[in-house]
């Protein structure tokens with residue numbers, strides 16, 4: 001039976017790949033986009049081309065009222081969402097803490113952490129108290145635990161996301177709602193734009209990955225489809241790394 005899937009950040013990268021993959025599974029997909037309506041339309045068309053139903057709604061995940069309005073639009077069209085994929089996010093600033101503006105810190109935390117809280121909370125409100133076969137998947141990062149200089153904003157947000165996911169997992173388990181995190185390594189999306197346009201730069205990064213290559217967004221989407229499926233019915237509170245082995249190299253520098 002077709003489910004209702006809400007995907008944030010669905011106009012680009014991993015979110016767009018997730019939207020398409022759930023479309024291929026025959027689901028109804030709401031593409032939540034931030035600013036690029038044309039890109040959102042491409043995601044809608046990709047879902048439809050793969051056999052799913054699709055709609056798009058604009059929302060800033062850091063805006064409580066915008067998130068509420070987006071879920072209300074979905075509920076009016078299809079009823080309560082069955083699955084939330086939260087892929088919306090900003091990349092690390094590259095600025096060290098000693099020079100980071102408060103505004104930068106807040107922008108990243110608001111999008112990558114508060115956005116996860118707001119979308120999850122509104123998803124759960126839509127489900128009500130009744131037990132449900134439903135699930136939330138947050139696209140986190142290996143930087144939730146493998147920190148990088150210049151990444152305090154991003155690493156703090158993704159590290160906080162880990163505890164948000166685990167807390168929600170135990171809160172919602174009695175209702176049957178599963179909450180999990182996917183932790184990608186280097187994936188070729190607009191967030192890694194330089195790696196896509198600069199082969200030498202890409203190679204310099206890929207040589208650190210045991211599997212010798214960056215990941216494709218569709219590989220993350222395949223994992224999301226699995227985690228949202230009945231095959232993953234006993235998995236909750238998990239953080240699943242998908243990085244070609246990259247994070248295993250952490251301690252090999254010295």
Ligand SMILES: NC(=O)c1ccc[n+]([C@@H]2O[C@H](COP(=O)([O-])OP(=O)(O)OC[C@H]3O[C@@H](n4cnc5c(N)ncnc54)[C@H](O)[C@@H]3O)[C@@H](O)[C@H]2O)c1
Pocket residue numbers: 008009010011012013014015033034035059060061062086087088089090091111139140141142183184185186187188189190191192
């Ligand atoms: N690409 C990677 O290597 C990589 C690695 C680990 C984790 N991630 C995570 O994957 C997720 C998706 O990133 P991506 O690689 O697809 O990058 P991307 O830049 O292609 O996609 C990010 C999406 O988030 C949306 N977004 C940004 N701010 C928003 C806001 N305030 N409200 C709503 N949407 C907003 C953007 O519009 C875009 O669609 C992010 O959470 C990112 O941290 C990516």
